[in-house]
Amino acid sequence: MNEFEVIQAILKGDVNRYEEIVREYQSVVTNLCYKLCGTKLDVEELTQQVFIALYEALPRFKFQSKLSTFIYRITINVVYRQLRHHKKMVSYADVVKENDASPDLNAEQHIEHDEQINRLHWAIGQLKYEQRTALVLCVFKDFSYQDVADVMQCSLTKVESLIFRAKKNLKVLMDYGTK
């Protein structure tokens, strides 16, 4: 997909071309929302809000960064805004109710898989939003620390510090989750 050509077409009035962007980035945005928000919010609703916000922000996009960077930035902001409205703490029990394991696993593997996923998901959700964002982006699509800094619009040093603290806190939380 030639992003420049698609965006120019959308801005000139061919809004149906926006579907190409939605189809291209939908799964990426969904996974990013899922990792950033934990289970507090409806991921489908978040994904929809991200693409609507992206559509409204398209006239301001000047190709000074990649479109993907722009989309990730919008995703982070949309999720953060929604999380502020839903400040309720999520317990480990809430997470267990939400997640299902893969249907290919047998019963024992199901339980173990469930356990691990739930623990991890809950633990990521307990991190401070900045730490969580830096950590999730760091493992996302093989981003370098500089890519993370570009998306979060902060310095490289800050990203390194956030990821260090996020890893440390995550390990503590994962141990807490096993008790």
Next chain:
Amino acid sequence: MEQNDDLLMQSVRELQCPKLVDVTQSVMDYVREHPLPHQHKNILTNSFFAPNRKWVGYVAAVAACVLLFLSVNVVMLFTKDYNEERLGDLFVSVYDYGSNADYAVDSDMDYLYYLGE
């Protein structure tokens, strides 16, 4: 320690949304119902005079200055308080008075100008 770090990061990387999400239809419904402001079809869209073309403004400003200069001169031509020498220069430069002529007249034959030293 580092191995644990790698395993942890690998687990975070592999964490995927368990639900299959498809928002294409709902997003496209919204997009079709809410065109962006500059997409309204009128003479300014995709035209030479589209508002987002800064250089049109610069050309317009230069053209306005030139028009102002010319109109000031035209106004001066037709007002009674014009400077005779300046008026003479203007008409001398416009009318062909011949290569050896010593005198020139303006178009209304009101003024005779001496061109020699």
